[in-house]
Amino acid sequence: xxxxxxxxxxxxxxxxxxxxxxxxxxxxxxxxxxxxxxxxxxxxxxxxxxxxxxxxxxxxxxxxxxxxxxxxxxxxxxxxxxxxxxxxxxxxxxxxxxxxxxxxxxxxxxxxxxxxxxxxxxxxxxxxxxxxxxxxxxxxxxxxxxxxxxxxxxxxxxxxxxxxxxxxxxxxxxx
Amino acid sequence: xxxxxxxxxxxxxxxxxxxxxxxxxxxxxxxxxxxxxxxxxxxxxxxxxxxxxxxxxxxxxxxxxxxxxxxxxxxxxxxxxxxxxxxxxxxxxxxxxxxxxxxxxxxxxxxxxxxxxxxxxxxxxxxxxxxxxxxxxxxxxxxxxxxxxxxxxxxxxxxxxxxxxxxxxxxxxxxxxxxxxxxxxxxxxxxxxxxxxxxxxxx
Numbered sequence: 001x002x003x004x005x006x007x008x009x010x011x012x013x014x015x016x017x018x019x020x021x022x023x024x025x026x027x028x029x030x031x032x033x034x035x036x037x038x039x040x041x042x043x044x045x046x047x048x049x050x051x052x053x054x055x056x057x058x059x060x061x062x063x064x065x066x067x068x069x070x071x072x073x074x075x076x077x078x079x080x081x082x083x084x085x086x087x088x089x090x091x092x093x094x095x096x097x098x099x100x101x102x103x104x105x106x107x108x109x110x111x112x113x114x115x116x117x118x119x120x121x122x123x124x125x126x127x128x129x130x131x132x133x134x135x136x137x138x139x140x141x142x143x144x145x146x147x148x149x150x151x152x153x154x155x156x157x158x159x160x161x162x163x164x165x166x167x168x169x170x171x172x173x174x175x
Numbered sequence: 176x177x178x179x180x181x182x183x184x185x186x187x188x189x190x191x192x193x194x195x196x197x198x199x200x201x202x203x204x205x206x207x208x209x210x211x212x213x214x215x216x217x218x219x220x221x222x223x224x225x226x227x228x229x230x231x232x233x234x235x236x237x238x239x240x241x242x243x244x245x246x247x248x249x250x251x252x253x254x255x256x257x258x259x260x261x262x263x264x265x266x267x268x269x270x271x272x273x274x275x276x277x278x279x280x281x282x283x284x285x286x287x288x289x290x291x292x293x294x295x296x297x298x299x300x301x302x303x304x305x306x307x308x309x310x311x312x313x314x315x316x317x318x319x320x321x322x323x324x325x326x327x328x329x330x331x332x333x334x335x336x337x338x339x340x341x342x343x344x345x346x347x348x349x350x351x352x353x354x355x356x357x358x359x360x361x362x363x364x365x366x367x368x369x370x371x372x373x374x375x376x377x378x
Contacts, residue, residue: 013360013363015363015367017312017370017373017374018363018366018367018370020312021312021313021315021316021319021366021370022316022331022335022336022366023335024309024312024313024316025313025316025317025320025332025335025336026215026336027211027212027214027215027336028211028214028215028218028219028227029210029211029214030210030211030214030227030228030231031224031228034206034210034214034228034231034232035203035206035207035210037232038206038232038235038236038239039199039202039203039206041232041236042202042235042236042239042240043240044194044197044199044202045195045196045197045243046197047196047197048196048197050197051196051197
């Protein structure tokens, strides 16, 4: 029985007519224009450099509104600077003339007044400091302390405005 | 920017990478490589030229629109054939046809439709007598394949027309290797029986 099964198996696996018939099986081709018909329905991705730009833009957008605000302000500042420079360059002669007039009539008196006020304030401050009569090292300590306080304030502000900052989360947490 | 690649000599994986970078030529190359095998597989299963074109188109559109999701650790051909086979099987299931017509496609209900959907066997370029014999044999095997169960058909076509190895057929069909070998053996046995009437005239 087993011998017969193996014989049958061999007959199926080594049948020359079946092999010839199977070898005669050919490929069929679709109608001409198949490639174009497929391509008309395929959405090809944008070239790599555009994909990179898009992904960069996406990652920038993901970093938060603050960055977008900063980018917007930078663009606005740069644009307005260029516009201003252009305007000045185009109207240099007229501007110079009217500025000279303005400076003589308004600018100089204001400048003199500002100088007078500054000199008086500085003199008063100096006299005040002299009247307090603190030793030099104390003044130095006040100066260093003030600078450090300023640096600390900037650092804290930076932490607060970062998206997801723990300090901000604490501030926004429901009580 | 990637360097230009000779697509005709590149591997499937290389062509896919180019396609992912947005090169239309790479898409076309993939279609050119697989349009005949995919169309043949579907045509032999559904036996309707128009329908096969539609299903082959669907296959390519599905494959190419999802090219970003292709995982290079698998053979590209396996992926394409898997989608093509699923498209054909889904269609056959939808039509609830478990047997295939001998002469025409499974959808053929009128004599004109049967005529239109019958497989066309090409010229082999042999002597008239040999050609007649080859033609008869070709028609007989095509008819016999049409009578097989769809999973046997896929196995036989992938093995004997496309020359795919057993393990790739197993990957395409999502079946164990042993099952694929059994299917192919059983399919061959059925085909052998169906070719018996020709045997006497051939030998």
